[in-house]
Amino acid sequence: MRIGVYVCHCGLNIAGVLEPSSLTEFAKTLPDVEVARDLQFTCSDTGQETIKEDIVEHKLDSVVVAACSPRLHEPTFRRVISEAGLNPFMLEMANIREQCSWVHMDEPPQAQEKAKDLIRMAVAKAALLNPLQGETMPVSRGVLIVGGGVAGIQAALDLADSGLHVYLVERKPTIGGYMALLTDVFPTNDCSICVLAPKMTDVYNHPLITLMTYAEILNIEGSVGRFTVSGVKKARFVDEKLCKGCINECAGVCPVEVPDEYEFGLGKRKAIYMPIPQSVPLIACVDPEACIGCGLCSEACPVDAVKYDQRQEEFRFDVGAIIVATGWQSFDPARKEEYGYGRFRDVITGLQVERLLNAAGPTGGEVVRPSTGEVAKSVAFLQCVGSRDETVGNQYCSRVCCMYALKNAPLIKEKYPDAEVSIHYIDLRAGGEGYEEFYMRAQRLGVNFIRGRVSEVEKVDGHLRVNYEDTLLGGFRSKPYDLVVLSAGLEANKEADVIGNLLGLSKRPDRFFEIAHPKMRPVEAHIDGVFIAGCASGPKEIQVSIAQGEAAAAKSMRLLLRGELTLDPVVAMVDTEKCIGCKLCVETCPSKAISVDKTALVDEAACKGCGTCAAACPVDAIDMRLFSDEQILAQVRAATAVKGQYPFIVGFLCNWCSYAGADLAGTSRIQYPTNMRAIRVMCAGRVDPAFVIEALKGGADGVLISGCRLGECHYSKGNYQAYQRVQVLRGVLEKVGINPGRVKIVWCAASEGEILAKEVRTFVRELKEMGPVGTELRVLGVPEPPGGDR
């Protein structure tokens, strides 16, 4: 191996504290180093040219750049060396700026020693680097969209318009979702179906959209770029090609009536039915649970479309990406027994009032008391039913209920100016463009706003009474109403569990699907190639659901439009000779990238390279292509080769949070002791106990592992696994007489440079109290471990 080392001055940023020329001289003494130079600005054109010329002239195999953080210029130097003909992965950087000269400005001699160690560590790793190729893989240009609500519809149209093939699978006989059933929608009071129906028709007519309604997905295999989806289209008992959608002919003669789920139980439908007048596709459907098989509809149908012998059809297709737009379900308000839903007929839900207000609804748009059929003269809206309520296990705000009550209360007031309409709320949340103005308008229209959670709804002499504490005026009150509307919250759709399980999606404590990052990656799942849009990841209003449908479509296009995928070569690999098929790695992998068939198999397209599996493997059968066991162990040995300081700490920092946090400490010039030699790993979960033991054996007084804050791991749960391993390791250390406090695990976000600095300071102090590694054994009278006193 022929290595070139380049030590950067970075003007005075590095050279103001360290001596690059003497670091260069030091580098020349290291094994395998063919050439070493110090450069004013390594990243400048001159610096880059120097490296390129050396690679050619000295026939270098790998390059070490001792300069700034790899998080800043690793891509730059990878490009530089590849322009000179080297594989881009034959580069290692020693971070002597953010993690050395900038954080040890007052201790140049110690900083100089630390910089030497960092260069020695980088050279040791560089000697073990292997060229890696990012393979390209052809991908399917199809996208599966699960769920035909407004989010799924928008995603389907955007994708199909951009030339990708869409498979839109909907469980119900029509697409449209909840939006198709609402009356006017806030904040502009557009007629909901009027703005949605054209999009539904576009989906039906688009040549690049395969629409499968009344269908269920039963299996999904494969990973990003090449998922295979299979499932069934249930039998409608109506020939889709023949049915003209006239519905009155068949439903008119059907003798069976059942509660209409599309009217939320307020109206009735027949056993042969059309879900809504604007159904897409416009095809009748026979409800096999309700049908008595009398044959009347079949006789009545003018085109003989009713087919009692129709069977379900299986389907199977390949896609490159999947968009989960499975939506939500309503909180069951009967669970709040004190409000009497299900006991008192005049207590209804927000969705039911949508149907009452809808001109196409069961009452033709009249808001009536279900018990009498008379128009309601007084209406109460009760907010937060099943939301912000720990007694039913829902801590979260459902986000849309304030706005839909603020819409429906004025709609009633406009229709019946004499009606008394009140909203009983605990807080009104009207955040959004035009929302607060919408709220003011409801106030102007004379809607009463009463603050305080309602304690109970009771029925006195056939009339509803709402009992509550008015927390603004003070005091308990009771008010009679004709109609009580419960603003039931939104819950995660239970029926989506099947898809969630097939894809291995994780859920938040509120039971909605979890996105890859709560802020920065709003439509990506933890699984590559899977996106989540709309209420599947939490309650959202229509405009946000549409935006998420569009975002998920854009993400899918970015992934698939080129027709091929370049895979990141920094992935796990299995030594099948060693593998015992224990499946521990399968459980550990956050990306579901490992399967076991006798021995483990890594799906390189799905693997994200965190390395937690490699740390978990009990027989060391899994290793990483970069950040390999051998490379990290070499870094550990190089770090402890000369124990130039006491206490001496080897650190393992996760790339995404803690290493970035350490860099931030540098850019913020937060000063901390020079005692730690940090090794960058992709995830705290990568840290194999063997690395820690190697460091202690080599004479390190302590080992610091730092990961993302709990719940914020880039790979979802790697930090928890690291924590578990550290706990076990500490137990073992204690048994053999080593102070378990020598191994410490901490959490530090990328924004927390101060925290990282503080943790180093604290650890140095703690280790000073413990004494050099091995002193505890001397007390026990045990011979010291080799290397303990170097």
Added chain:
Amino acid sequence: MKLAYYPGCVARSTGREYEISTLAVCRALGVELEEIDDWNCCGATHVSNEIVSTALAARNLVRTELPVMASCSICYSRLRAAMIRLKDRKVRERVNEALEVKYEGEKDVEHVIETITKSLGEAEDLEDLVVRPLAGLKAAPYYGCLLTRPGGGIDSPENPSILENLIRTLGAEPTDFRLKMKCCCGPIFMPEEEAAAETLIRILRNAKESGADFVVALCPLCHLMLDANQPLLEKKFGEKIDLPILYVTQMAGLALGLGAEELGLEMNSVSTRSVLEKLEAAEGEGAEKELC
């Protein structure tokens, strides 16, 4: 069936008729009761200190291996609440520091209404037990607040039905009693007498309007508020109520064929004579019918 019996303080003071009827009914149902040895307060007197009140309840629970039966809803609720709190390891450790016998695992606690309902439900022939069905009597089921709380217990905390079902099983008819869950105001009677009186008269009026011949109570405090207070309320509001308040065990005892004396009926403040007379009249009618 054998159960550990937790009497609670009221059983030996203002609620003696509850204990007398409880013991009589259990005997008639063949339920053997073994009083918990050296029992103490259920913890209700110390609810402001969670650890103390939990420890008091726990000390009772650890004194027996048998399932525990309580007739007072307050005791029953405190014992259950303590069991829930004791699932928390920290609370359990803290409480066990004070206990001689440590609280481990789970316990079974039931209210006497459950004991009666279960026994009748398991009976091979109901008529062997319910020898004097309460036909023709209308009973207002009054739950009070604590039988069903904390939630997750024998019935819904907001709209339970266990008492209505028992009333039906015994041959009587439950009335539609809207205020069946309303607080009896026992806890606020001293500091807020006026508010308590207003609420109590509402409850009694509502029970009477529902057409009830009597009210069924499950808790000695509810009973005290509705029964012992009734003459005072009548005076204060200047109206006649005269509504007997029977403990659930007294009602069940009548149906099981027990006599007024065995059930301590003469110890109630509001005379229960009207109930007995109506029952006898109905029986007479039944007997006449049989003769014809």
